[in-house]
Amino acid sequence: MRTLLLLLSLSLPLADAVGAGVEESSWLRSENEHVREGNAKLKAGDAKAALSAYDRAARELPSEGGVHLDRGLALLKSGQLPQAREALRLATQPPAAKPVRADAYYDLGNAFYKEADTSAGADDHEQAQKSFREAADAFKQALRLRPGDRNAAWNFELAQRRIREQEQKQKEKQEQQKQDEQKDQQNQDQQNQDQQNQDQQNQDQQKQDQQKQDQQKQDQQKQDQPKPDQQQQDQQEQQPNQPDEQQPTPLPREAERALDALDDTSDNLERLRAAQRAARERREPEKDW
Numbered sequence: 001m002r003t004l005l006l007l008l009s010l011s012l013p014l015a016d017a018v019g020a021g022v023e024e025s026s027w028l029r030s031e032n033e034h035v036r037e038g039n040a041k042l043k044a045g046d047a048k049a050a051l052s053a054y055d056r057a058a059r060e061l062p063s064e065g066g067v068h069l070d071r072g073l074a075l076l077k078s079g080q081l082p083q084a085r086e087a088l089r090l091a092t093q094p095p096a097a098k099p100v101r102a103d104a105y106y107d108l109g110n111a112f113y114k115e116a117d118t119s120a121g122a123d124d125h126e127q128a129q130k131s132f133r134e135a136a137d138a139f140k141q142a143l144r145l146r147p148g149d150r151n152a153a154w155n156f157e158l159a160q161r162r163i164r165e166q167e168q169k170q171k172e173k174q175e176q177q178k179q180d181e182q183k184d185q186q187n188q189d190q191q192n193q194d195q196q197n198q199d200q201q202n203q204d205q206q207k208q209d210q211q212k213q214d215q216q217k218q219d220q221q222k223q224d225q226p227k228p229d230q231q232q233q234d235q236q237e238q239q240p241n242q243p244d245e246q247q248p249t250p251l252p253r254e255a256e257r258a259l260d261a262l263d264d265t266s267d268n269l270e271r272l273r274a275a276q277r278a279a280r281e282r283r284e285p286e287k288d289w
Contacts, residue, residue, distance in 0.1 A: 106152050
């Protein structure tokens with residue numbers, strides 16, 4: 001699989017190439033020492049010094065698209081992507097020459113592509129899609145200005161692929177988030193159910209403990225109550241001098257003797273009756289006493 005082609009559009013800044021042919025250039029009417037200094041610094045790999053020189057050139061030539069393109073290249077190499085995009089956008093505007101605008105769109109596409117790649121690496125698929133679309137639009141504009149640019153065509157196709165890739169990853173991420181949310185909800189529901197069950201068990205246990213305590217209290221009260229016999233005995237012990245109303249009052253001695261005599265008379269009377277019955281039946285009298 002091919003990688004992104006040509007991070008920068010030219011090995012040398014475009015302003016330097018155009019400045020070499022001053023008479024043929026319609027957009028750069030005279031050489032600029034700051035541009036020349038910036039080109040030398042950028043070629044030597046000192047992007048910071050080159051940017052400083054290009055800034056001075058931009059103050060002297062604010063309407064020159066080539067100078068803004070050079071600034072954008074220096075900013076890209078220094079990693080200042082937002083500032084690079086702004087400089088390159090200025091370079092895409094008329095009255096910049098068509099080649100300058102084509103290169104500016106191409107480098108602008110590279111800036112957006114690099115930013116999108118960073119977002120994709122951070123799993124920010126929504127922002128990555130947005131930046132890849134910006135990159136694709138910039139490459140498309142470069143192709144319109146320079147239809148035969150194979151690098152711009154390839155980078156445009158590559159940006160389109162990355163857009164579809166990020167759409168799919170975003171869809172998968174959303175589905176995964178939905179599943180995670182459902183799983184979290186299920187876990188929360190289960191925790192709530194477990195808590196309710198635990199609360200019910202605690203209530204049942206408390207109820208059982210209360211019933212047990214009540215039963216123990218009743219048993220203790222029963223044990224503390226005296227038995228009927230014991231209670232009567234206790235009452236008798238508490239009142240020893242009170243007469244027993246159920247016991248009969250003893251009779252005088254003369255009355256007891258009269259009752260004994262009456263008992264003897266009754267016995268003699270029964271013996272006489274038995275003898276009379278035996279005489280009538282001509283048999284020995286039976287003792288029925």
